Amino acid sequence: MSDTLLSARNLAFELYEVLDAEALTQRPRFAEHSRETFDAALHTARTLAEKYFAPHNRKGDEHEPRFENGEAVLIPEVKPAVDAFLDAGFLNANRDFDNGGMQLPTLLSQACFAHFQAANAGTAAYPFLTMGAANLIETFGTDEQKRLFLQPMIQGRCFGTMALTEPHAGSSLADIRTRAEPAADGSYRLKGNKIFISGGDHPLSDNIVHLVLAKLPDAPPGVKGISLFIVPKFLVNDDGSLGERNDVVLAGLFHKMGWRGTTSTALNFGDNGHCVGYLIGQPHQGLACMFQMMNEARIGVGMGAVMLGYAGYLYSLDYARQRPQGRLPDNKNLATAAVPIIQHSDVKRMLLTQKAYVEGAFDLGLYAARLFDDSHTAPDEDQRQQAQQLLDDEPADPQTLREVAAIAGDIHRFPRGPNPGTFLHGLLEWAGHEGFSRVAAAPEQLHATVAQRCNRRDWTGWINTLGHWLERLLNAPLALAPDSAPVALSQLTHYQIEMEFWFASHQVDVLGLDRLVCSHTHHGTARPAAQSALLNGMFKGFIDLAFEHDGRYYVADYKSNWLGPDEQAYSELAMEGAILDHRYDLQYVLYLLALHRQLRARLPDYDYDRHVGGAVFLFLRGVHAQSQGLYFVKPPRALIERLDALFSGVSAPQQPDLFAGDTP
Numbered sequence: 057m058s059d060t061l062l063s064a065r066n067l068a069f070e071l072y073e074v075l076d077a078e079a080l081t082q083r084p085r086f087a088e089h090s091r092e093t094f095d096a097a098l099h100t101a102r103t104l105a106e107k108y109f110a111p112h113n114r115k116g117d118e119h120e121p122r123f124e125n126g127e128a129v130l131i132p133e134v135k136p137a138v139d140a141f142l143d144a145g146f147l148n149a150n151r152d153f154d155n156g157g158m159q160l161p162t163l164l165s166q167a168c169f170a171h172f173q174a175a176n177a178g179t180a181a182y183p184f185l186t187m188g189a190a191n192l193i194e195t196f197g198t199d200e201q202k203r204l205f206l207q208p209m210i211q212g213r214c215f216g217t218m219a220l221t222e223p224h225a226g227s228s229l230a231d232i233r234t235r236a237e238p239a240a241d242g243s244y245r246l247k248g249n250k251i252f253i254s255g256g257d258h259p260l261s262d263n264i265v266h267l268v269l270a271k272l273p274d275a276p277p278g279v280k281g282i283s284l285f286i287v288p289k290f291l292v293n294d295d296g297s298l299g300e301r302n303d304v305v306l307a308g309l310f311h312k313m314g315w316r317g318t319t320s321t322a323l324n325f326g327d328n329g330h331c332v333g334y335l336i337g338q339p340h341q342g343l344a345c346m347f348q349m350m351n352e353a354r355i356g357v358g359m360g361a362v363m364l365g366y367a368g369y370l371y372s373l374d375y376a377r378q379r380p381q382g383r384l385p386d387n388k389n390l391a392t393a394a395v396p397i398i399q400h401s402d403v404k405r406m407l408l409t410q411k412a413y414v415e416g417a418f419d420l421g422l423y424a425a426r427l428f429d430d431s432h433t434a435p436d437e438d439q440r441q442q443a444q445q446l447l448d449d450e451p452a453d454p455q456t457l458r459e460v461a462a463i464a465g466d467i468h469r470f471p472r473g474p475n476p477g478t479f480l481h482g483l484l485e486w487a488g489h490e491g492f493s494r495v496a497a498a499p500e501q502l503h504a505t506v507a508q509r510c511n512r513r514d515w516t517g518w519i520n521t522l523g524h525w526l527e528r529l530l531n532a533p534l535a536l537a538p539d540s541a542p543v544a545l546s547q548l549t550h551y552q553i554e555m556e557f558w559f560a561s562h563q564v565d566v567l568g569l570d571r572l573v574c575s576h577t578h579h580g581t582a583r584p585a586a587q588s589a590l591l592n593g594m595f596k597g598f599i600d601l602a603f604e605h606d607g608r609y610y611v612a613d614y615k616s617n618w619l620g621p622d623e624q625a626y627s628e629l630a631m632e633g634a635i636l637d638h639r640y641d642l643q644y645v646l647y648l649l650a651l652h653r654q655l656r657a658r659l660p661d662y663d664y665d666r667h668v669g670g671a672v673f674l675f676l677r678g679v680h681a682q683s684q685g686l687y688f689v690k691p692p693r694a695l696i697e698r699l700d701a702l703f704s705g706v707s708a709p710q711q712p713d714l715f716a717g718d719t720p
Contacts, residue, residue: 060370061105062174070419071167075426080161083433094164100144101168108137109175116178116317123309128257128319137179138260141172142212147183156210166359166425173363178317182215184356185255188349189216189267196337196345204292205265214263218349219250219323229343230278234270234325236285236333246270246287246333247326256321257306263298264289268333269342284342285333287325303331362417369410376403467525467677468621470518477616480676483526484614488553488601496530496546529679534686536610537669543605551603557650558596564702573645576695583636599647608669609655611647615675626678631687635673644671645691649699664693
């Protein structure tokens with residue numbers, strides 16, 4: 057298991073050779089530590105993570121928390137794991153010796169906690185949230201609040217949460233409706249609803265302290281009117297013992313997309329009018345207080361993501377070492393044994409890519425932890441300020457960050473999603489309207505237009521990347537039909553952009569159409585079944601580009617899909633897989649059916665085999681690949697004629713003449 061959790065050798069190198077963790081022991085706060093005590097803490101963390109956390113990682117995902125009789129129910133393995141974590145003192149790894157802590161540097165506590173995140177992020181989340189809540193109370197709480205709530209948290213008897221999100225507001229905290237009314241005894245009565253509260257209910261501790269954002273009656277509008285309150289699950293008596301149940305009710309559980317073993321709760325506060333809360337910090341300053349915990353949570357969630365990736369890499373590495381398959385290219389002797397796949401160059405490339413990402417990200421997290429230690433404990437004030445400046449991202453020029461994102465000039469790193477995809481489509485649509493050949497012949501105007509459009513989106517850092525990408529795409533010779541000469545977009549003379557089409561479908565068996573397409577394309581390869589709604593949505597629309605070349609007519613579709621981090625991801629096989637997964641096969645046969653009907657109506661000697669070239673998919677991010685991101689396909693004549701028959705009795709669409717004029 058140790059080989060698939062965290063590399064001890066790499067961790068030691070990073071801690072002691074790169075970040076010089078041992079030098080921290082020369083500072084007064086860490087003077088009682090040594091490399092031996094650091095290694096002992098790391099060894100304990102690894103041992104507990106392997107023994108208590110890793111074994112139920114899969115089970116925790118497969119058996120998510122359940123909502124039963126108003127309570128959250130976890131798998132039984134979670135509590136022993138959390139108890140072992142608490143008993144070993146890792147909840148207070150950074151705290152002073154006098155306060156029950158281990159007084160470790162943040163660098164070491166982060167390295168220790170990384171083992172638990174790699175082993176089981178879902179279970180590790182419970183103490184992780186408590187650490188942040190305890191730090192907030194320690195910073196902003198009164199002495200009485202620290203006595204009643206902080207000390208039980210330090211002792212592991214009480215866990216913590218942060219309760220921000222509300223059903224109607226989402227992440228817009230200015231719109232929260234939870235209210236806090238002052239009571240005669242100086243406490244407050246809260247009423248409201250919160251959702252997506254991680255760790256909001258569980259059987260792991262005697263009590264749970266919710267840090268709740270709410271508004272006082274005299275609160276100004278917006279985020280300036282938000283205050284912060286301590287709301288315990290059980291009220292706490294003056295002697296520290298637990299009192300009656302507070303008016304906080306678990307209303308239900310959500311299913312997390314990632315850390316499935318962590319409860320994600322909906323909580324109702326004050327349904328019966330008796331939800332007791334205690335103001336922490338100053339009135340209307342709750343968001344400023346909460347940001348301390350939120351920022352800690354963001355750092356921790358980031359490290360958690362890194363450790364998930366790190367564990368995934370180590371599992372991949374372990375599998376590649378054990379899985380035999382094939383022989384090296386220079387070995388043609390089939391009698392020899394297969395070699396482990398790690399010996400194949402492409403597998404090595406993929407593993408090294410994983411390694412570079414996860415180890416680089418992990419090292420960055422540890423470096424930030426070392427900077428935190430330096431900002432608080434470095435002997436020289438200048439050193440402390442320099443470390444803090446490196447940690448503080450406020451003075452950073454946002455434009456610099458955008459430029460950094462585009463330094464590689466790599467289209468594969470361009471943002472993904474519908475909006476960036478529409479942006480790329482828009483550049484090609486503009487080039488088509490202006491004239492592909494005219495735009496390609498005037499690169500200065502091309503780059504100026506790209507710059508103008510990028511500036512509107514605040515994507516200044518992508519101007520050079522996208523300008524060169526578009527220039528390359530317009531001039532790249534595209535290989536179409538096997539017996540046709542390649543042609544670049546800039547060489548097209550007869551084409552139509554955004555060609556509209558529609559088919560009436562009230563007489564068509566849409567599922568029968570799907571079966572017909574599947575049986576006639578891609579050698580009958582299995583693909584997801586199409587739903588009627590999907591098919592009906594394809595019966596009208598716009599074809600990105602229709603064009604003529606060498607006496608044949610083609611339809612082209614631009615795809616901004618991200619298939620992988622480099623050119624090798626845009627192989628013919630990978631592009632075909634994307635086409636089938638997204639059912640673009642249905643799309644292109646309908647495009648060709650529209651083209652078939654247009655040509656049949658307008659060419660006196662029309663013949664499908666002679667006049668139709670086929671369908672071209674341009675995967676826009678693959679322009680630099682060996683395939684040029686181009687996937688060409690021409691379905692058989694029989695399929696197009698069968699589809700035409702399916703729509704028989706329906707009038708052909710009324711559309712403008714195809715290629716009525718020359719290039720715009």
